[in-house]
Amino acid sequence: MKAMVILVAAALGACSTMEREAPPDVVRAFRALDRNGDGYITRDEARSDDTVARAFDLADRNGDGKLDPGEFRLIPR
Numbered sequence: 051m052k053a054m055v056i057l058v059a060a061a062l063g064a065c066s067t068m069e070r071e072a073p074p075d076v077v078r079a080f081r082a083l084d085r086n087g088d089g090y091i092t093r094d095e096a097r098s099d100d101t102v103a104r105a106f107d108l109a110d111r112n113g114d115g116k117l118d119p120g121e122f123r124l125i126p127r
């Protein structure tokens with residue numbers, strides 16, 4: 051039982067680490083595009099990057115009209 055708890059905790063820990071650690075080049079690209087620094091990339095901000103602009107609708111999974119870092123890092127580049 052104890053081993054099970056430790057396994058689950060380790061799995062959860064691995065997941066949250068992966069969430070937190072986007073590759074540095076993705077983080078850099080995100081910050082470069084997020085010109086007003088609000089933590090989201092709007093369609094307007096995406097316009098300066100062809101790849102992101104084209105993938106925008108696909109990447110905006112919750113349909114709020116902006117990309118958060120989690121959505122942004124799923125764009126293939």
Ligand SMILES: [Ca+2]
Binds near residue numbers: 085088089092095
């Ligand atoms: Ca922004």
Ligand SMILES: [Ca+2]
Binds near residue numbers: 111112113114115117
């Ligand atoms: Ca979104």
